[in-house]
Structure formats: C-alpha cells, structure tokens
Amino acid sequence: MRTITSKIETTYNRGRQSIESWLWAYIQSEWQNRLSNPFHIPYKKNLIDLYEHVMLDTHLTAVWDQRKNRIFSERFQVVNEDGSVDKEATKLIQQPWFYEFIQLMFEAQLYGYSLIELVPKYGSGEVGDINIVERRNTIPERKLVLERPYDHDGIHFDEGRYKERYFLSNEGHGLLLKAAPVVLYKRYGLAAWVQGAEGFGQPIIHVKTDRDGKDRKDLIDDIADVRNDRVFGTDHTDEVEVHKLSQTDVWKIYAGLVARCNSERSTLVIRATLTVDSGGSLAGAETHEKVVETSAASDRRWIENKVKYEVFPFLAKFSDKYKSLEDKTLKLAHQVTPTYAEATEAIKSLANHYEIEDDEIERHLGIKVGAPKIRATNQYGGTPALSGGKSSKDSTAP
Numbered sequence: 001m002r003t004i005t006s007k008i009e010t011t012y013n014r015g016r017q018s019i020e021s022w023l024w025a026y027i028q029s030e031w032q033n034r035l036s037n038p039f040h041i042p043y044k045k046n047l048i049d050l051y052e053h054v055m056l057d058t059h060l061t062a063v064w065d066q067r068k069n070r071i072f073s074e075r076f077q078v079v080n081e082d083g084s085v086d087k088e089a090t091k092l093i094q095q096p097w098f099y100e101f102i103q104l105m106f107e108a109q110l111y112g113y114s115l116i117e118l119v120p121k122y123g124s125g126e127v128g129d130i131n132i133v134e135r136r137n138t139i140p141e142r143k144l145v146l147e148r149p150y151d152h153d154g155i156h157f158d159e160g161r162y163k164e165r166y167f168l169s170n171e172g173h174g175l176l177l178k179a180a181p182v183v184l185y186k187r188y189g190l191a192a193w194v195q196g197a198e199g200f201g202q203p204i205i206h207v208k209t210d211r212d213g214k215d216r217k218d219l220i221d222d223i224a225d226v227r228n229d230r231v232f233g234t235d236h237t238d239e240v241e242v243h244k245l246s247q248t249d250v251w252k253i254y255a256g257l258v259a260r261c262n263s264e265r266s267t268l269v270i271r272a273t274l275t276v277d278s279g280g281s282l283a284g285a286e287t288h289e290k291v292v293e294t295s296a297a298s299d300r301r302w303i304e305n306k307v308k309y310e311v312f313p314f315l316a317k318f319s320d321k322y323k324s325l326e327d328k329t330l331k332l333a334h335q336v337t338p339t340y341a342e343a344t345e346a347i348k349s350l351a352n353h354y355e356i357e358d359d360e361i362e363r364h365l366g367i368k369v370g371a372p373k374i375r376a377t378n379q380y381g382g383t384p385a386l387s388g389g390k391s392s393k394d395s396t397a398p
Helices: 019-028 045-054 058-072 087-093 096-106 176-200 213-224 251-270 282-318 320-325 340-351 358-365
Strands: 075-079 113-120 127-132 166-170 204-208 239-243 329-333
Touching (some): 045 176, 058 096, 087 320, 096 166, 166 282
Antiparallel strands (some): 075 329, 113 166, 204 239
C-alpha cells in the first residue's frame, strides 16, 4: 500500500511573520465551525509556517527541550495490572521507533497535533519505520490529509486501509499559539536594538567647513570612511567635533523587553523561570525546580494514559505481534540521578550487607571493577609488614 506521505506535496513560507499574520493564521485554522460548507476547510499551512518560524527562537527551543528531556531520559516499561513488569512486552517497545513515536505524540502539545504514519516491516508483522505526516497538509478536525495544502478534499485517514496505520494525537492549537506573539515581540525588540546600535552605537562626527561643491562632498565621504580608513585630512579652516551620546542606558529598554519575553515563555512551557533564566535566589530556584518537577509528573501521567488507552489498543490492531500490549500499561520509571558522593556512600553502605554486581558499580561510578584483590597473610594470620612497619599481628607474635 502506498503511504500518505509519498502522495502529498507542500510549500513553505520562510518570509517575515508579524502579529497580523499570526492572527490571520489563527482565524483561518478555526474555520472548522463552518463544516456545513465544504469549501470552508480549517487550513493549517499558515499556522504551521508561523510555528516553525517561532521555533527558531533559541530560548523557546531550550525550554521545550528541558521539558521534553525530563520525560524521555527515563526508562519505559510495560507493566501488568498488578504492577509487575512484563519483560517480554517491554522488549517489544524498547525499539527506536517507539521512542520516536512517543516523542511525536508528545509534540502535539507544542504544535497542536501529530499524525503519525506506521510502516510495517516486510514479512515480520512489526513496525519497521514511522513518519510524521506533514502538518501543513493535515486537517485533524476532519481526519483529512490534503495532497496539496489548499485542496478542497483529500485522503480520509480514519477510513478503510488507512485507519490501522495512522495514529492522530490532537491537542487543539498547541502551546505555540500562545508563544508566537511573545516571540514576535522579542524579535521586534532585538531588531530595534540592532538598528539603534548601528545608528547610534558609534559617536557622531560633526564638521564645520567653508568648502562647497565637490570639495565639500569629498570631505564628507572621507569622514564617512574614517571607521575603516582610520585617517582623513582637513584644511586648517575645517573644524571636526566628535559627539558621544548623552544617554548610555537606552539598551536597558531592549534588554528588559527581551528578558520579559523569555520569562513569559519559560512560564508557559515549563511553568517556571529560574531553572533556565538568570537571576533570583537559591531558595527561589529550588522552589521553581519543584514546580518543574510537578509539571514533569503531569507529563508522565499524560503519556502513560495516552499510551494505555490509545496507543496500545492501536498497535494491537496494527499487528497481532502487539496483541499482548492491549491490556497493559506503560510506566515511565522516574529516576533520580545521585551525585558521585551520594552513589559512593550508598554503595559502601549496601556492600556491608549485600553483594553488589560489578556492572552496577561501573554504571553509577564509572569505575571498571576487576577481579578481587587477594591479600597475603603471614604465618600468624596477619597481613605482612609494609615498608618496615609492623604487621597486623606483631603484638601477638612470640
């Protein structure tokens, strides 16, 4: 069967974005309220063009990666109803395609939706590959994929042979709808800052001269090139004055705008600011870290519920290979990474009562453990003397 991704075409708008274009894209994407008219399709192309433009912002990318990494750095396990780990079922999902699947599903919170295409591995019944169907061509409200972004009809992925190979994660308009105007305001501020630096960052040169005509123009041109040439000549009647700006803190206006925009996005994406933004106290940072961890716990619960009630039943229909997952639950094993000192102390304490595998020591401390060292004993049962010292049982030797 030919996949949907191989049938569609799209175009990209990499031009300038504005608050006006954001508002128009938002309005256009809400035309689903006019379903009675088949020509009023809630097109997503302009909205996704805007979203991808917004995601070029480094701060926004960083806070989203921080939120995402808290989830996808954890181990995925499949558990039974009694909470025990199903090792065989866990092996089925410990594949690169499944982690990519969950990440694309989670990105629906950012972009609003993800239509994921599963490609079977020939002759095995397993998932061989997955693709994200171009969001510009996807109309989630109508379960529709347009072959071109502004077609009036397309492929209904919830019908016939498609419905067992295409999974939709739909979260409305996503976080980027709220983040977009803040990013645009930040870019306006940075552009004005750069423009101001170009125009007023250098001292202003004022010349008084009696020259006119071509001589006057040549003098002005020489002075204009002085930043590169570093040297220019004048007559004894010419007067040259260099004026510095009297206001030196204008940059604070722009810096304040950028900082406020960054703070707004941190609050939106990870519910806190001090885990990524500068400033604040240690106590405040610890409080914000707790807020971020609470948000991460909510994300874990969202993924676990989504997988249990939607993804696993979907995979069971995709292939009998995944039938065993149908009544199972995905568990994200939250791990708290100890410091080196904490891990060392824990291993020392446990070693007094339990045998610890060598690979566990290597995993936590990065130290490869070899064979146990055999210590020699003398004829009295003590250790031999070192460097002229006394052995451990010298005091009892005859």
